[in-house]
Amino acid sequence: KNEVEQSPQNLTAQEGEFITINCSYSVGISALHWLQQHPGGGIVSLFMLSSGKKKHGRLIATINIQEKHSSLHITASHPRDSAVYICAVFPSKYDSGGGADGLTFGKGTHLIIQP
Amino acid sequence: GAVVSQHPSRVICKSGTSVKIECRSLDFQATTMFWYRQFPKQSLMLMATSNEGSKATYEQGVEKDKFLINHASLTLSTLTVTSAHPEDSSFYICSAREDHYTEAFFGQGTRLTVV
Numbered sequence: 001k002n003e004v005e006q007s008p009q010n011l012t013a014q015e016g017e018f019i020t021i022n023c024s025y026s027v028g029i030s031a032l033h034w035l036q037q038h039p040g041g042g043i044v045s046l047f048m049l050s051s052g053k054k055k056h057g058r059l060i061a062t063i064n065i066q067e068k069h070s071s072l073h074i075t076a077s078h079p080r081d082s083a084v085y086i087c088a089v090f091p092s093k094y095d096s097g098g099g100a101d102g103l104t105f106g107k108g109t110h111l112i113i114q115p
Numbered sequence: 116g117a118v119v120s121q122h123p124s125r126v127i128c129k130s131g132t133s134v135k136i137e138c139r140s141l142d143f144q145a146t147t148m149f150w151y152r153q154f155p156k157q158s159l160m161l162m163a164t165s166n167e168g169s170k171a172t173y174e175q176g177v178e179k180d181k182f183l184i185n186h187a188s189l190t191l192s193t194l195t196v197t198s199a200h201p202e203d204s205s206f207y208i209c210s211a212r213e214d215h216y217t218e219a220f221f222g223q224g225t226r227l228t229v230v
Contacts, residue, residue, distance in 0.1 A: 033219065041153070041206045041224045048218040086159070090219075100163035102149040103219065104208070 121222025
């Protein structure tokens with residue numbers, strides 16, 4: 001069974017701080033998503049990674065396939081970054097057991113950036 | 116980036132009635148669409164995977180006769196909640212991708228309340 005563990009579950013920080021959210025998973029994957037979910041529920045895909053590192057504005061995502069671990073970093077955090085950040089993985093075809101191959105989600109990290 | 120449009124965003128219905136939720140990929144052909152459900156304060160859970168032109172694959176514990184999924188074209192999938200019950204009240208969200216190796220994009224979600 002594919003498990004996706006995120007840490008921390010909750011994080012409150014001051015504006016300007018460097019934020020790191022971690023994600024570990026237990027099976028081989030074809031890709032990993034970092035998602036942002038706002039209070040209304042809508043989801044935005046921030047990154048899709050299968051190796052290495054990606055950067056978009058103040059957001060950086062890294063993945064280590066061998067260690068089955070990914071991190072999401074936010075530099076110069078701002079109150080508008082407050083949201084739930086969710087790690088989600090697509091299992092690889094070999095590890096999906098031939099079954100449905102949708103995303104498996106972590107429980108999310110509730111981030112609050114205080115002014 | 117690619118856009119997935121989900122409609123309606125909110126719906127209230129009476130117990131025993133059916134509700135249809137649409138998910139459209141606006142600028143790409145979605146070979147695969149996924150339907151997820153999120154109960155309050157819980158992580159998103161995959162309900163079913165649908166591939167265009169074939170029957171949906173449901174996750175364990177999801178009743179296929181209750182949650183009817185149709186993926187009749189490469190740009191449209193529908194989820195129909197039949198004989199809705201108050202415990203079906205949840206946030207339903209779809210995602211779509213062009214193929215196994217491309218990014219999945221998310222609809223805005225539908226908040227269903229069954230009274």
